[in-house]
Amino acid sequence: MGYMDNYERDAYGIVAFWLRSNLEHGQFFDREISHHELELARVNQSMVQNLAGIWQRAEQKQGDLTILVNESQQAISEFQNFLTLGMGKALRCQVIVSAPVALMDHMIREAEESNNVFNLMKSGGHVLVSDSVLHESSFWLRQMADHLAFVQHYLDPTNYELQDKVRGMTHKFERLFLQANALNTIVRKPRTEMLPVLNAFRQMVISETKDLEKFKLELDALIKQCAAITTAPPDLLEHLAREAHHLWRNLEEGMIS
Template sequence: MKAEVFVSRSLNEIQFWSRIMKEHSFFLRLGFRAEDTQLIQEANYFYNLFEKIEHRSHGFQANEDPAVIQRFNTEVHTAASHIWAFKRRILGLILTCQLPGQTNFPLLVDHTSREANYFRNRLAELNQGKLEPLADAIIDENVFFLRIMADHAKFIGHLLDPSERKLVDQAREFTHDFDQLLFQAQDLDSMRPQSETQPLLTQFLDQNRISVKALKDFKQTARNLIEQCKIKSIIHPLLADHVFREAERFLEIIDMFEGALTHPNQPFHIQH
């Protein structure tokens, strides 16, 4: 991997995902009970930790020494590993009924832990100079993000007030659509096409793009209505923006892969 690509991809991943990790800490804290003082303190610790990481990541230049970025990646990988362990511990407490009355869905906690694991794995791969073959990367990224989008639709449906029947029905439709897309992606995963120029991969990305764009627009509308206090829900405005940004991220990744399929000899990475 060329030095400039390594630096660009590393900073892009950290700038995006450190903000996501920071916000996860905030959302988890909101769901804890007042007596969960230790968990609240830990959530605050991770919020501050990833806020500092996010701020530092914007201080590096595109021509930064790769050795400096490699050390930064290692440091952030450790932080991502720790918040992953924190989230898995919370999930264990919830599943064993040791936090009765807290309001974090088990699936939401699992969802946030999967994103932390994705983040730390991406940093490890970058530091090791690993780049999957394009076809494998397309399938793996889509399997991951399609599940994330399906989860989002489920959360939105459950956090809207039941009286918001039209929006609840739309969320259910998106849940079904993305569950089906995930199943299709998992089927493709088991087949593992090796050719990076197969029309199958282009069709796969085109199909996903249409659905992700529709979900992104739905999230954007919901976010705006929540900010304007025009719908009834228990969705925090920051959570509405959070899931919208993750849909945007997925569309950027689809764009990256489509560009790579068109120009297979160029390195593929998300542009700043």
């Protein structure tokens, strides 16, 4: 398989990861905006161009890191506010977009998490491994379940086997998300040690997420061969696979990034 999660996991690489995720969200959202909503499309394009410029500098490790983080936070906050405003209008039937409201909320949550990570980087704070496992699981497992729901949304209804497989995986990640939320209160602070029950959960999530990444890439190959009928945007599955990779790597390394 040609795909690999090839971003460097240093400070510049983490900033680039989040910029790229938000940038791609803007590119995907652009496809969902009706041609009647010219102003909405114009503002989104401006956001995409701004994120792309900052992302390229992060990829090339250009400039002072502190300035880069601040610029990234500003750009992503503006994108988040734009999406939040758009979601509010969509809920009131004031704009025409094809994106489900759940997808807009999904993108907003990732924008929020981006800035949470940047704030953690700026503070230089240390996070206990058990806290990082619960945080990453609680956040990303919901995103993974969303991913599968969106894949099902884009798949043609006649893809019966794929639809059935995606439904099964969606239910699996919804259950894992519920379990992460339960452990968040069962394993109380201070979480100074990795309890066996939490470590077993971490290993289960790592294994399931690796399988999910593999499935996303297999489906990506089918889509690129025009062998699966779908309306998914180009490179959507690579975007989803990259985030799955990010989750299991963070769990293995016991970090928030």
